[in-house]
Amino acid sequence: MQYYHSVHLNEEQCQACTICTTRCPTEAIRVYQGKARILDERCIDCGECMRTCPQDAKTSRVDQLDEVFRYPYAVALLPPSLYSQIPPAQFHVDGLVDALAAIGFDATADVGHGAEHTAAAYKEYLQEAAARPVISSACPAVVRLIQVRFDELLPNVIPIESPMETTAALVRETLANEGMKPEDVGIFFVSPCPAKVTAVKQPAGHSHSNVDGILSMRDVYQELYPRLNHKGNPGGRRLFPLARPGVRWGYTAAQAFEVRGIHLSLEGLDQVVQVLDDLSLGKLPAVDFIEANACPGGCIGGCLTVQSRFQGQVNMHRNIRTLPTRSPLQREDFQTRYAAGFYDMDLPLEPRPAQPLHEDMGQAMQLMLRQEEILHRLPGLDCGACGSPNCKSLAEDIVRGWTTEMDCIFILRESVQNVAKELWDLAQQVPPTLHKRDRETP
Amino acid sequence: MTHVLEFSFPVEGRGFSKAGDAASRVKQLLKQAAIPTAFIRRAVVVAYEAELNMIIHSNGGTLELLVSQEEVVIRAMDIGPGIQDVEKAMLEGFSTAPPEARKLGFGGGMGLPNMRRSADELHIESDPELGTVITAVIHLRANTV
Ligand SMILES: Nc1ncnc2c1ncn2[C@@H]1O[C@H](COP(=O)(O)OP(=O)(O)O)[C@@H](O)[C@H]1O
Ligand code: SF4
Ligand SMILES: [Mg+2]
Numbered sequence: 001m002q003y004y005h006s007v008h009l010n011e012e013q014c015q016a017c018t019i020c021t022t023r024c025p026t027e028a029i030r031v032y033q034g035k036a037r038i039l040d041e042r043c044i045d046c047g048e049c050m051r052t053c054p055q056d057a058k059t060s061r062v063d064q065l066d067e068v069f070r071y072p073y074a075v076a077l078l079p080p081s082l083y084s085q086i087p088p089a090q091f092h093v094d095g096l097v098d099a100l101a102a103i104g105f106d107a108t109a110d111v112g113h114g115a116e117h118t119a120a121a122y123k124e125y126l127q128e129a130a131a132r133p134v135i136s137s138a139c140p141a142v143v144r145l146i147q148v149r150f151d152e153l154l155p156n157v158i159p160i161e162s163p164m165e166t167t168a169a170l171v172r173e174t175l176a177n178e179g180m181k182p183e184d185v186g187i188f189f190v191s192p193c194p195a196k197v198t199a200v201k202q203p204a205g206h207s208h209s210n211v212d213g214i215l216s217m218r219d220v221y222q223e224l225y226p227r228l229n230h231k232g233n234p235g236g237r238r239l240f241p242l243a244r245p246g247v248r249w250g251y252t253a254a255q256a257f258e259v260r261g262i263h264l265s266l267e268g269l270d271q272v273v274q275v276l277d278d279l280s281l282g283k284l285p286a287v288d289f290i291e292a293n294a295c296p297g298g299c300i301g302g303c304l305t306v307q308s309r310f311q312g313q314v315n316m317h318r319n320i321r322t323l324p325t326r327s328p329l330q331r332e333d334f335q336t337r338y339a340a341g342f343y344d345m346d347l348p349l350e351p352r353p354a355q356p357l358h359e360d361m362g363q364a365m366q367l368m369l370r371q372e373e374i375l376h377r378l379p380g381l382d383c384g385a386c387g388s389p390n391c392k393s394l395a396e397d398i399v400r401g402w403t404t405e406m407d408c409i410f411i412l413r414e415s416v417q418n419v420a421k422e423l424w425d426l427a428q429q430v431p432p433t434l435h436k437r438d439r440e441t442p
Numbered sequence: 443m444t445h446v447l448e449f450s451f452p453v454e455g456r457g458f459s460k461a462g463d464a465a466s467r468v469k470q471l472l473k474q475a476a477i478p479t480a481f482i483r484r485a486v487v488v489a490y491e492a493e494l495n496m497i498i499h500s501n502g503g504t505l506e507l508l509v510s511q512e513e514v515v516i517r518a519m520d521i522g523p524g525i526q527d528v529e530k531a532m533l534e535g536f537s538t539a540p541p542e543a544r545k546l547g548f549g550g551g552m553g554l555p556n557m558r559r560s561a562d563e564l565h566i567e568s569d570p571e572l573g574t575v576i577t578a579v580i581h582l583r584a585n586t587v
Contacts, residue, residue, distance in 0.1 A: 152483050280469060281462050281490045356476035361511050361582075364476040365446040371474075372449075396474075 003040045006060045006197035007047060011035055013057035020049040020058065021389045025269040026148055026354070030397065031387035042354045044144035045198040046269060046294045047303040060194035060304060063213040065223065068104055071186025075171050075239070076105040076220075077164060077211065080112045080250030081192040081299040083319050084312035085221055090228045091319045093242070099227040101236030103220075105188075109239040112246030114167030116329045119245065119258040121160050121343040126259055126289060131155045133264075133279070133287040136255055138162050140199035141294035142272055143349065147204065150276045151351030159205065159345045163249060164189055164196065166343055167240075168210035174239055188213045190220045192302030193295065205345035216304045241328035244320055251316065252291065252298040261288030268296040357399060367399045374398055379410045445508040445515065447475065453493055455502035455520075458546055464505045465490035468516070475509055481580055484560040485514045488578045491553040492518035498543045499525075500574065514580045516561075524570040531566075532558065 014035050021029045021036070028042035029049060036057070038049075050058040068074045078100075086096065097108050118138070126134055135156045137143050146153050161169070168187050175185050189211050191197055200209045227233065248254035256263035264287055266272050272292045278284050295301035300316060301309035337343065357371070358364040375395040386407040388394040397403045405411045449471060451464035468489040472482045489505065496503050496518055503520030525531050532554050539549025558564045561578035568574040 152479050152486075277466060278462070280486065281465050282487060283462065351479065353473065353479075355470070355473040357474050359476060361476045362446075364474065365509065365511070368447055368471070368474055 003043075004198055004202035005038065005040065005043050005045055006062070006194040006201070007038065007043060007045045007050060007058060008061065009036050009038060010057045010059055013055045015055050015057075016387075017054065018384045018387060020053055021387065022384050023048055023052045024389070025145065025273055027389045027393050029389070030402070032403070039354075041352065042148055044141050044148055045195045046141035046145070047194045048269060048294075050194070050303045060197060060216065062191065062197060062216040062219065062304075063188070065103075065215060065219055067213050068186065068188055068215075071212070072184040073106045073175065073180060074104060074186045074188060075175075076100050076108045077167055077171070077187060077189040078108055078110050078112075079164070079190060079192055079217075079299060080110075080115065080247040081302060081305060081312070082190055082217065083112075083247055084250055084300040084316035085217065085305060085307050086225075086228070086315060086319065088315060088318035090225075091315075091322070092229060093322055094236075094238075095229045095233075096224075097236035097238050098233035099224050099230065099236075102227045102230065102233045103223050105236070107237040107239050109167055109171045109187075110242045110246065111163045111167045111189075112242055112249060113240035113328070114165075114170060115163035115246040115249040115254075116243070116327045117166050117170075117334060117337070117343065118160065118163045119249075119255065120329055120334050121338055122158060122255065122289075123259055124338055125158055125160060126261065129158075133284065133290050134158050135279075135290045136292060137205070137345075137349075138249070138255065138291075139195070139293050139295075139299075140204070141193070141195035141269075142292045143204055144195070144198070144352075145269070145272065145294070146276065147349060147352040148354050149273075150280055151353050152280050153276060154349050154351060156279070157349055159349070160343050161206065161345055162199065163246075164199070165203075165206070165210060169342070171239060172210055186212045188215050190215050190217050192217050192299050192305045194304065195294065204347075205349050206347055217302070218304055218306055221306045241324075243324045243327050245325075245327050247316075247320055247323060250298060250300050251313070252293050254298075255291040256289060259289045262286055263289040263291065266290065266292045267298055267301070269294050357396070371395045371399045374405065377405070377411065378408055381410075383409075385409050443510065443513065445510045447471070447507070447509040449507045451505045451507075453496045453503055453505050453518075453520075455497060455500050456542075457497050457502075458543070458548075461494055461497055462490060464493045468505075468507050471507060472509070472514065477509070477514065477582065481514060481582055485516060485580055487560040488516045488557050488580070491557050492516055492576055492578070494548065495553055495576075496520050498539050498548050503573065511582065513582055516578045516580075518574070518576045520573045522570065522573040524572070525566070525568040525574055526570075528566050528568055 016031045016034045026042045028039045137158045197214045200211045203209045252267040253265040256265045297309035300312035357367040378391040382390040386394050469486045500520035506517040508515040534555045535551040537549045537551035562581045563579040565577040
C-alpha cells in the first residue's frame with residue numbers, strides 16, 4: 001500500500017538537529033545521513049514536526065490557488081477556524097463572502113453548517129452505540145493515529161463523516177438540484193492543517209472525497225485580507241445558513257458540548273495519546289464520548305493557520321458573537337438523511353499497524369529476541385544522537401535492517417577504545433630482528 | 443511448553459501511580475510480535491487486572507509475559523500476603539480492597555472474573571507464606587477468538 005502524505009521534508013533546509021524525531025507522536029522520523037526521513041507507514045500528517053522544526057524544513061503539500069479557475073463554478077469550503085483568523089475590526093460575516101467572491105469563488109459553504117448536521121448525527125449515534133466510549137472521528141490526524149498505533153480502539157471510532165465531507169456532499173447535492181453538471185463544480189477546502197489535506201487526497205472511511213482541492217489557509221488569507229470590506233467587491237453567495245453552534249467546532253469542547261453523557265475534550269497529541277493508552281487498557285470505563293483534537297486549542301491551533309492559537313481564540317470569541325445563536329438545522333430534513341445513511345462513512349476504518357517486526361509471527365519473535373539483546377547493550381540514555389527517537393527504537397531499527405549499532409555514539413566510542421587498545425597491544429610487539437637494533441638506538 | 447519470548451516487569455505494592463505501565467508494555471511487545479489484535483486485547487485485560495491486583499492487594503512482585511506461536515502466558519507472581527479464600531475471590535463483586543484503593547476507584551471485585559473470561563486457562567496458587575502465583579493462558583488458535 002502506497003501512503004499519501006501532505007507533510008514532507010525540504011531537504012536543503014534540514015540541519016539534522018533531531019528535534020523532530022523525539023516530538024513525533026508515532027516515532028515516524030529518523031535522521032539518516034544528515035537528513036530527516038519520514039517513515040511513510042507511520043506518519044499521520046499531524047504537522048507536529050512542522051510546528052517544532054527550528055529550520056522550518058517541514059512543509060505541507062497543498063493545491064495552488066489558480067486550480068480554482070479550472071472550474072466553471074468554484075466553491076470555497078470555509079472551516080470554523082477561518083473565523084478565528086480575521087481581526088474583529090475587519091470582520092463582517094457577509095463581507096467575508098464578498099471578499100472571497102473577489103478572489104474568484106462563485107460561492108462559499110460553511111463547514112460550520114455541516115457541523116450542525118454532524119453534531120446531530122453524533123447525538124443519534126451515541127444512543128445506539130455498543131462500544132463505549134465513542135471517539136470522535138472529526139480530526140483526521142487522530143483517526144490516522146488510531147489506525148496506526150491503537151487499532152484495538154477502531155470499533156470505538158464514530159463511523160460518521162467529518163463535517164468537511166458532509167458539507168461537501170451537501171454542496172454537491174444543492175448545486176446538482178440547480179441543474180449544474182458535477183464536473184463543472186469545484187469544491188475547495190480552506191485548510192487549517194496538513195491532516196485535512198491527506199483526508200482528501202487519500203480518504204479513510206470512504207472511497208472518494210467530495211472535495212476537489214485543498215488550499216492552505218495561509219495562502220487564502222494572503223489574498224483575502226487585503227480584499228476585506230472593499231467597496232467594489234462583487235456580491236458573494238453563501239450556500240448555507242450559519243450559526244454559533246457549528247462555528248464553535250473550531251475550538252475544543254464544542255463537540256462534547258453537543259452530546260449528552262460523560263465526556264472528555266482533548267487537545268494536543270500528548271493528551272490524546274495518554275487517553276488512548278488508558279482506553280486500550282480498559283481504563284476510563286464510565287466515559288461516553290471523547291472529543292480528540294490533534295492540535296492544541298483545536299482546529300484554530302492548526303499549523304496552516306496565520307494567527308497564533310491564542311490570538312485566534314480572542315478573535316473567535318468576538319467574531320462569533322455577530323452570528324445567530326440558533327442552529328439552522330431542520331429536524332425533519334436531518335431525520336430523513338440520518339435514516340438514509342447520508343452521514344455514514346461508506347468503508348470501515350482499516351487498521352494500519354506499523355509495529356509488527358515481521359508479518360510472520362515466528363520471524364517477528366526471532367527479531368524481537370535480537371532486539372532485546374541489542375537493547376541490553378545500548379546505554380538507555382535516549383539521547384537521540386543516533387537519529388532514532390530513543391534507544392528502544394534504535395534497537396528496533398537495527399533489527400529491521402535500517403541501520404547498525406555503530407550509529408550509537410557510545411557503542412562507537414567503545415569500539416574505538418577497543419581498537420585503540422588492540423593497536424597499542426600490537427605496538428608493544430617487537431619483531432625478533434628489531435630486538436637488537438631497538439637496544440642500540442638511543 | 444517452551445516459549446520463544448520471556449519478559450518480566452517489576453510491580454510495586456501500592457504503586458498506584460504506575461498502574462498500567464506493565465500492561466502497556468505487554469501490549470507493545472505483543473504488537474511487535476505480530477499477534478492478532480483480538481488476542482492482544484484479551485491478553486492486555488488479563489495483564490492489567492493482574493498488575494492491578496498486585497498493586498492493590500500484594501506487597502509487590504513480578505509480571506511475566508511468555509510468548510510462543512501457540513500461546514501467550516501472563517504470570518503474576520507476588521511475595522504475599524496470599525489470597526485467603528480463592529473460591530470467594532473469584533466471585534463477581536467480591537473485594538477486600540483497602541480504603542486507599544477504593545478512594546481511587548479500584549476494588550469493584552471484577553478483576554479475577556474478567557481475567558477468567560478473557561483467558562482460556564486461569565490457574566491460581568496461593569499461600570500465606572509464599573504469596574500468590576496467577577497464571578493465565580491464551581491459546582493462539584483462530585477458533586478461540
Ligand atoms: N495478588 C493478590 N494477592 C492477595 N489477594 C488478592 C490478589 N489478587 C486478588 N486478591 C483477592 O481477590 C479479591 C478479588 O480480586 P478482584 O476480582 O481482582 O477484585 P478487586 O481487585 O477489585 O478487589 C481481592 O479483593 C483480594 O482479596
Ligand atoms: S506529520 Fe506528525 S506523524 Fe508525520 S512525521 Fe511529522 S510529527 Fe510525525
Ligand atoms: Mg482486581
